[in-house]
Each structure stands twice: as C-alpha cells, then as structure tokens.
Amino acid sequence: MPFGPLTDGEWLAARLGTPDLVVLDASVGGHRGTERRIPGARVFDIDGAFSDHASPLPHTMLGADAFTEEARALGIDDAGAVVVYDAAGIYSSARARWMFKAMGFDRVAVLDGGLPAWEAAGLPVESGRPLATGSWRRGDFTARPRPGLLVGSAEVTAALADPGSAVFDARTRERFAGTAPEPRPGLRGGHMPGSLNLPFGEVQAAGRMRSAPELREAFSGLAGGRERLYFSCGSGVTACVLALGAEIAGYDELSVYDGSWGEWGLPSDLPVATGA
DSSP states (O other): OOOOSEEOHHHHHTTTTOTTEEEEEOOOGGGTTOSEEOTTOEEOOTTTTTSOTTSSSTTOOOOHHHHHHHHHHTTOOTTOEEEEEBTTBSSSHHHHHHHHHHTTOOOEEEETTHHHHHHHTTOOOEESSOOOTTSSOOOOOOOOOOTTSEEOHHHHHHHHTOTTEEEEEOSOHHHHHTOSOOSSTTOOOSBOTTOEEOOGGGGEETTEEOOHHHHHHHHHHHHTTOOEEEEEOSSSSTHHHHHHHHHHTTOOEEEEESSHHHHHTSSSSSOOBOOO
C-alpha cells in the first residue's frame, strides 16, 4: 500500500477496518474530547501519554522506549500503517506524523482536512467515548530513532548561522514580531534573529494543504535556494505543519525544533529580535 504524507477521506473510508491500518485521533487542547470521531479511531494523546512530562517544556518528544510502549498499546505494528487526523483540520495531526517519522516509521499519513473535511464529505462518524486501550490486539511496533528530525537549540543556533540553511517560524506574524503576547507566561516576545515567518495557516487553503507547486513557491520565496530547512513554533506542534508542507513541496532535509519558542523564549542568553 503506497503511503505519501497525505491521504484523503475517500481513500480512508474505503479501507476502514483493514487489519493492518490504524486510525489515530491526535487532537489537542480544546479540540480534544469531541464525541464525534472516525469509526474505530484510537486516541493519540499528544497532551498526555505522547509527551515527556519529565521535561519542563510542553509537548517534549518521548524517548524511544516510552514511544515504543505507547505505540504498541495503540495496536500499531512495524508492518502496519497509520492514518492520523485531528478535529481542527490539519494542526496536531502533523505533529503525530512527524513523531512517527522521527522514530523510524514511514507508513503514516495525515488525513487532509481532518475531521471537518471528513464530516463535510458525509463520511461516517461514531459518537460516545472512544474504545479504551486493551480493546484491540497489542502491536509489535519498535521505535528506531532517526537523528536530526527533532533537534534542540544548539542545532538551531548553528542553522541560523549557516548560509545553506533556513529556519522557519510557524507562529502568527504578531507573535513573531513581538507585538502580541505569548500564550505561555514567562516567555519573551519576538523571534530568533535571522528566522523566517511563515504562519502555518498560510500553507493551507480551506482547511487542506496547498498543492505541491504552491507550497514550493511559499517556501522558496522566503528561503531562496536554501534546501536545508528547520521549523519552530510555540511548542513543536504547528512547526510540523510546515514540515509536512515542505515535504509535500519536495524538500528532503527537514528538522523540527522540539523545544520551539517554549524553550527559546525563556529568559536566557539565546538571542531574540522583535519587529517584522
């Protein structure tokens, strides 16, 4: 079964219930807890089990052993496939996909348009509480981490000084400029000096990802000929929407800054600029 970064509702609807395909709801924040879901979807809890709560930073990636355990509990197999969606459209589902890729698993796709597009197409939904873990067979997934897909502040600092790299920030233009407050208390306003602002909503149209040519134009218009791209946001979630867009656009060398502004914006010696 070929797997690209995106799939659509028609493709998924025709394959619901396929034994080797697991559908995951990766909604976060206020989009969690909806009583409507794609039939059989299991909860990929980025706010909970799929974040390292020993870290002071939000949404920190799990270690390989913990990720393996949580993925197996969801019934995911090494030879299987995953479609991930969220109730906002394309928001946190891209983060879930990037986490799997960082753990060496490529047979994972984002549902383009998420639950809103699924419902708008008249495709089936179920309601009530989702099935609990243990309602399905345990999987045999094993994480095989790929260095470089998730990086820290040292790598981003080096990238900002590298003429062959570009660092993109997925936050709003107001947060990037420092004219709007950060939603998390204690963070400085502004952006990394030399970073490029591409709000994650601008790589989408009507809740779906833009076409590959449109995405290539959006990234190259800011990065020029630089092909090594890094992505940041508030807490490492919407940065992955940009990473998804860049992958669709044909870029190959991509990294997400896991700590993102939740780390960089803390009072520290890391430099901050304001203004556009």
